[in-house]
Amino acid sequence: MTERTAQSDLLYSETEDDLRAAVRSLLTDRAGHQELLGRIESDSPYVPGLWKALAGDMGAAGLLVPEKLGGQGASHREAAVVLEELGRAVTPAPYLTSAVVATETLLALAGESTPAAELLSGLASGRTVAVLAVPLSASPYAEPSERSTASTVTGVADAGAADVLLVSRADGLYAVPAGEATVEPQIPLDLTRPLARVTTEAGSGTLLAGPDAAAAAIRRGLLAGAGLLASEQLGLAEWCLEETVRHTRERHQFNRPVGSFQALKHRMAQLWLDVVGARAAARAAADALATGSPDAPLTVAVAQAYCSKVAVRAAEECVQLHGGIGMTWEHPAHIALKRAKSDQLALGSAGRHQDAIAALVDLPAPA
Amino acid sequence: MTDAEELRSLTRQLLADHPPATTDRTDFLRARFDAGLAWVHYPVGLGGLDAPRALQAVVDTELAAAGAPDNDPRRIGIGLGMAAPTLLAYGSDEVKRRFLRPLWVGEEVWCQLFSEPGAGSDLAALGTRAVRDGGDWVVDGQKVWTSSAHVARWAILIARTDPDVPKHRGITYFVCDMTDPGVEVRPLRQITGEAEFNEVFLTGVRIPDAHRLGETGDGWRVAQTTLMNERVSIGGARIPREGGMIGKAATTWRERPELRTHDLHRRLLDLWVDAEVARLTGERLRQQLVAGQPGPEGSAMKLGFARLNQAISGLEVELLGEEGLLYGEWEMRRPELVDFTGRDAGYRYLRSKGNSIEGGTTEVLLNIVAERVLGLPSEPRNDKDVAWKDLSR
Numbered sequence: 047m048t049e050r051t052a053q054s055d056l057l058y059s060e061t062e063d064d065l066r067a068a069v070r071s072l073l074t075d076r077a078g079h080q081e082l083l084g085r086i087e088s089d090s091p092y093v094p095g096l097w098k099a100l101a102g103d104m105g106a107a108g109l110l111v112p113e114k115l116g117g118q119g120a121s122h123r124e125a126a127v128v129l130e131e132l133g134r135a136v137t138p139a140p141y142l143t144s145a146v147v148a149t150e151t152l153l154a155l156a157g158e159s160t161p162a163a164e165l166l167s168g169l170a171s172g173r174t175v176a177v178l179a180v181p182l183s184a185s186p187y188a189e190p191s192e193r194s195t196a197s198t199v200t201g202v203a204d205a206g207a208a209d210v211l212l213v214s215r216a217d218g219l220y221a222v223p224a225g226e227a228t229v230e231p232q233i234p235l236d237l238t239r240p241l242a243r244v245t246t247e248a249g250s251g252t253l254l255a256g257p258d259a260a261a262a263a264i265r266r267g268l269l270a271g272a273g274l275l276a277s278e279q280l281g282l283a284e285w286c287l288e289e290t291v292r293h294t295r296e297r298h299q300f301n302r303p304v305g306s307f308q309a310l311k312h313r314m315a316q317l318w319l320d321v322v323g324a325r326a327a328a329r330a331a332a333d334a335l336a337t338g339s340p341d342a343p344l345t346v347a348v349a350q351a352y353c354s355k356v357a358v359r360a361a362e363e364c365v366q367l368h369g370g371i372g373m374t375w376e377h378p379a380h381i382a383l384k385r386a387k388s389d390q391l392a393l394g395s396a397g398r399h400q401d402a403i404a405a406l407v408d409l410p411a412p413a
Numbered sequence: 414m415t416d417a418e419e420l421r422s423l424t425r426q427l428l429a430d431h432p433p434a435t436t437d438r439t440d441f442l443r444a445r446f447d448a449g450l451a452w453v454h455y456p457v458g459l460g461g462l463d464a465p466r467a468l469q470a471v472v473d474t475e476l477a478a479a480g481a482p483d484n485d486p487r488r489i490g491i492g493l494g495m496a497a498p499t500l501l502a503y504g505s506d507e508v509k510r511r512f513l514r515p516l517w518v519g520e521e522v523w524c525q526l527f528s529e530p531g532a533g534s535d536l537a538a539l540g541t542r543a544v545r546d547g548g549d550w551v552v553d554g555q556k557v558w559t560s561s562a563h564v565a566r567w568a569i570l571i572a573r574t575d576p577d578v579p580k581h582r583g584i585t586y587f588v589c590d591m592t593d594p595g596v597e598v599r600p601l602r603q604i605t606g607e608a609e610f611n612e613v614f615l616t617g618v619r620i621p622d623a624h625r626l627g628e629t630g631d632g633w634r635v636a637q638t639t640l641m642n643e644r645v646s647i648g649g650a651r652i653p654r655e656g657g658m659i660g661k662a663a664t665t666w667r668e669r670p671e672l673r674t675h676d677l678h679r680r681l682l683d684l685w686v687d688a689e690v691a692r693l694t695g696e697r698l699r700q701q702l703v704a705g706q707p708g709p710e711g712s713a714m715k716l717g718f719a720r721l722n723q724a725i726s727g728l729e730v731e732l733l734g735e736e737g738l739l740y741g742e743w744e745m746r747r748p749e750l751v752d753f754t755g756r757d758a759g760y761r762y763l764r765s766k767g768n769s770i771e772g773g774t775t776e777v778l779l780n781i782v783a784e785r786v787l788g789l790p791s792e793p794r795n796d797k798d799v800a801w802k803d804l805s806r
Contacts (some may be wrong), residue, residue: 052635053651053696055700056693056696056700057648057697057701057704057706075653093471099524121736150459225445277662287787291787291789294789295789295790297779299708302790303789303790305789305790306789306790306792306793307792308776308780308792310789311779311780311783311784311787311789312776312779314783314784314785314787314789315779315782315787316779317782318713318786319713319716319717319782321689322694322710322713322716323687323690323693323694324690325694325697326690326693326694326696326697327689327690327693329693329697330693346694348686348689348690351686351689352686354669362448380469400679400682400683400686401688402681403685404678404682407655407663407685408667409663409666409667409678409681409682409685410671410673411668411675411678412670412673412674412675413670413673
């Protein structure tokens with residue numbers, strides 16, 4: 047077909063399918079749910095060696111980074127596929143925080159800032175993990191003045207795994223080595239994405255950018271994070287649905303597989319419809335970010351408003367349709383539920399994204 | 414194999430030989446059919462060129478740019494979406510040559526005689542009888558919910574030819590002549606006040622055996638071709654953002670600030686997001702079809718649109734406040750076309766109630782998704798091994 051249009055590409059390429067297979071196989075071997083259940087209450091839920099294999103050996107951390115800055119020169123489309131797999135497996139890994147949000151923030155500065163460019167090449171290779179020191183719930187739409195510039199920031203995701211913290215202060219964005227910061231773990235709802243309270247001293251670290259450039263870069267980082275979070279939510283929802291279908295086909299009650307009861311079948315079919323929609327929405331967001339489309343802010347907001355609801359619904363249905371088994375600590379359903387619920391608040395709630403949509407498409411609230 | 418370049422040049426040749434500005438609409442459509450540019454994936458001589466289905470877009474784009482008339486797929490939807498693929502798969506050469514051209518051109522409208530008062534979702538329970546009489550079949554029974562029966566020239570019909578075997582096995586598929594004196598069409602007035610559907614009474618209707626599609630008793634399998642095509646017929650066109658019913662509600666919201674409330678704002682945004690995601694899902698399905706990887710997502714489309722149309726039109730009535738209490742007109746009309754987004758909000762609200770019933774109820778389609786897509790076990794059945802005549806009714 048020779049017809050070409052600017053319409054977004056919502057399918058997966060062969061390269062993306064190959065990448066998916068490689069990531070899935072790595073996660074299945076090294077970070078299965080049983081492995082995870084054994085780790086979530088230890089000092090660190092991160093599987094040793096997994097980050098090196100995923101980020102470094104496989105090159106997944108550098109997908110968003112151009113080759114001349116030491117990355118893979120791929121795009122948000124490929125990073126989205128990695129996140130789908132990390133969502134399916136509910137993997138504890140600083141991918142969204144370091145390889146997407148921090149990376150995208152630094153990419154906005156790399157042109158002018160030598161320290162940012164240098165930091166970026168470390169991130170791209172997976173040798174360095176950096177985390178933007180904002181609460182996981184930070185919305186891309188908040189004005190910089192609303193954003194915390196206090197010396198202590200709470201609810202920072204993956205801060206414990208970070209080598210470098212990107213700290214926003216009144217006079218700009220700083221890169222602070224982890225050794226110069228105080229990182230105190232908090233107890234997170236989502237045990238697979240650790241949160242911490244981060245305190246840094248005024249004047250510590252290296253200045254990356256002044257306040258205006260920093261504000262724009264942070265907004266870009268959070269927007270890309272929100273857009274790709276939709277893919278994590280898609281992967282998680284898909285796992286919840288598949289697992290629920292598998293369980294209800296095998297589980298017998300009243301002398302029949304429970305999956306043959308119409309009431310349950312309808313709930314799972316409805317969930318499948320939601321997942322089909324989530325896939326289209328998440329793909330559209332990844333593609334819009336990858337192509338730098340002017341439609342990206344709207345497409346991201348639509349994907350977030352839709353996918354965060356679908357992931358929570360899928361995880362809640364997974365728990366319910368597993369019956370008592372779904373309430374146990376041994377079954378991974380609760381890990382998915384905790385991740386889904388936490389993801390719902392991450393990088394702007396669905397309501398914040400809807401407010402953004404209202405402004406973007408001119409559907410204003412009542413006066 | 415025909416490629417895009419070749420199709421483009423054939424289309425330009427058609428436009429040169431029959432300039433749309435000076436050619437009669439029907440003549441143009443006949444010429445287009447004869448050039449094989451009607452549905453390019455159909456066989457040569459039957460309106461196509463055996464080309465890949467995806468290449469139809471090349472022809473359609475060229476023709477639209479030249480302002481050529483189209484064959485109004487809305488008016489001939491049943492013929493195009495249901496009768497044609499079934500005729501192509503099961504008709505004799507003579508049947509195909511006789512029916513496909515006037516069907517596509519729109520000179521002959523088709524309707525579908527499947528549902529009955531006692532057999533809707535359980536379609537295979539149908540009781541309309543067809544009895545062999547020499548070279549003909551004689552049909553007696555009643556059909557219902559038949560759109561376009563009052564304007565149709567031909568119908569696709571399923572009837573019971575053997576009551577002594579289980580219900581799925583004793584059905585045969587026919588082409589029925591709607592001008593037969595035994596065919597009586599009565600309007601069925603609906604919830605909207607209009608009569609877009611009909612009841613059809615069949616009394617001693619004679620159908621030549623040459624108008625049977627598929628083997629005697631194999632009509633259920635033939636009907637699957639028809640029904641599958643009914644459900645995948647969407648997916649051809651790109652829908653712009655706010656292209657469906659949501660556009661109506663959004664426009665009202667923008668133009669009438671005095672109607673806005675916080676409650677409605679939140680619900681409108683929820684539905685706007687759902688409508689945009691449904692549009693993207695449709696676009697993704699379209700891209701899959703073009704790439705030759707059809708997925709089961711088609712089933713999602715009808716279910717999603719039914720729910721959305723109902724929710725959006727319901728919100729629209731509320732949004733209009735006092736005006737929402739009024740209705741355009743209740744006078745009984747017999748529209749030739751179904752116009753889901755036309756008329757006023759009250760009409761849209763009432764008409765969209767049918768979206769979750771027509772073409773398979775939401776409940777039945779959810780069962781199909783659960784069983785065929787997700788692989789969930791079917792419910793226990795007690796009608797599979799019982800002769801149709803022994804089933805309780």
